[in-house]
Amino acid sequence: MDNNQFKSPILTVDIVLFTIIDKELNILLSKRDSGSKVFSGDFSLPGGFVHTNEDVNLVNSAIRVLKEKIDFRHSIYLEQLEAFSGVNRDPRGWSVSIAFCAIIPFSEVSTNENVKWVSISEVSGLNLPFDHNEIIEKAVLRIRNKSSYSILPIYFFKDKFTLSELQKVYEVILQQKLDKSSFRKRIEDLGVLTLLEGEYKLGSQRPAQLYTINNVKTPWFKSNLN
Amino acid sequence: MDNNQFKSPILTVDIVLFTIIDKELNILLSKRDSGSKVFSGDFSLPGGFVHTNEDVNLVNSAIRVLKEKIDFRHSIYLEQLEAFSGVNRDPRGWSVSIAFCAIIPFSEVSTNENVKWVSISEVSGLNLPFDHNEIIEKAVLRIRNKSSYSILPIYFFKDKFTLSELQKVYEVILQQKLDKSSFRKRIEDLGVLTLLEGEYKLGSQRPAQLYTINNVKTPWFKSNLN
DNA sequence: ATAATAGTGTCTCTGAGACATTATGAC
DNA sequence: GTCATAATGTCTCAGAGACACTATTAT
Secondary structure, X not given: OOHHHOOXXXXXXXXXXXXXXXXXXXXXXXXXXXXXXXOOOOEEOOEEEOOOOOOOOHHHHHHXXXXXXXXXXXXXXXXXXXXXXXXXXXXXXXXXXXXXXXXXXXXXXXXXXXXXEEEHHHHOOOOOOOOHHHHHHHHHHHHHHHHHHEOHHHHHOOOOEOHXXXXXXXXXXXXXXXXXXXXXXXXXXXXXXXXXEEEEEOOOOOOEEEEEEOOOOOOEOOOOOO | OOHHHOOOOEEEEEEEEEEEEOOEEEEEEEEOOOOOOOOOXXXXXXXXXXXXXXXXXXXXXXXHXXXXXXXXXXXXXXXXEXXXXXXXXXXXXXEEEEEEEEEOOHHHOXXXXXXXXXXXXXXXXXXXXXXXXXXXXXXXXXXXXXXXXXXXXXXXXXXXXXXXXXXXHHHHHHOOOOOHHHHHHHHHHHOOEXXXXXXXXXXXXXXXXXXXXXXXXXXXXXXXXX
């Protein structure tokens, strides 16, 4: 029970930040700092060390790391995924990385020369540093799974959206067509969407009703207990 | 991106080990070492530092820590719960603890003077060190939730069990009566149980068929996608 | 036979999915 | 009017739950 007799593991956070681009889930990769001891200049998940002098907890560390990589004004969805660990996952030594899933509305994505967005079909062909391929795989599964029984996908929208737009996002994430009728029934029964009275999305067809989310956090469909 | 400019956080693992005693979920608490710098002599979740010289990953650390506390021959169920972190959760400083959920068959529980089993109704009345009350709360929710849509509760059995016994364990965990007929339909439809031909549990009533688990890991009920 | 638990069958209700139909805008 | 998409309605089917019924042992 004495901390001093063992070399302390390296402790980092990594973030799998999702958005939707061109009807596909995309993930943010960032170019590793030239001063980094390992994989410098390569693209990897955005991540970094915990700053014990300024972060109050790991969520805070994750947000700080993300803000160092990209600009975002709108608040993002953030959820802890899993701790990845082992004596061999990092060439520098015994390492633990707490991975997070995050979602940013596609209307808010910014970019710069140190980051790039990569679709999840492309990313599986890349050979990323550390166990970042495995982390991404698990993050995608998590997002898919949660989307199948919750309204998580609303976090891909900034504020207003139509039910058809929301359905399309579900279809992109779940990679399957959904029935319009039952989709709408499920969503509306949740009672988490507020109809924006008199507000419509105009196009070259019938205008669609705009909705926004109540300030309720990720409720579940009834299929799950509780 | 330089590790050395920040004081490294304290990194530990904590385990919420469940079993069932007297028709209630129980959790293992262990007496903290007299040499421990904080809360020494108090009861807390079993936990400890990662030993970078002998552990290969965090699962390994968790198992080692548990083995230091109690004897167990039979393999146990172990699953990562969540990383708990913050500048204030440990009086020694910025700390991260990776919490695990674990299950041991109630036929296998051993005990000694440094550990005690406490029912989850009792434990909520205790004021445990660190954020251990919060960790336990989340662990209980996780076990309850998973039990509602998976066959996780089989891990409370060593090998053979009857469907009635299994149902009783579900009822203890979920804190509600289940319908015998639909319970059996759900379980049998999963196809994960093997009927032990000719083996029955005898009592003062009609003998019950004994089953065992296929070497399948925690499948889900259909209600969840995938 | 009775008690007690094991195990099965039947009915109903609900919710999801398939699919058809109606509604409302632009042109 | 046509076209495209929004929105709603109808039908069927499957699974869960309520509950009744049958089966098999000990005594």
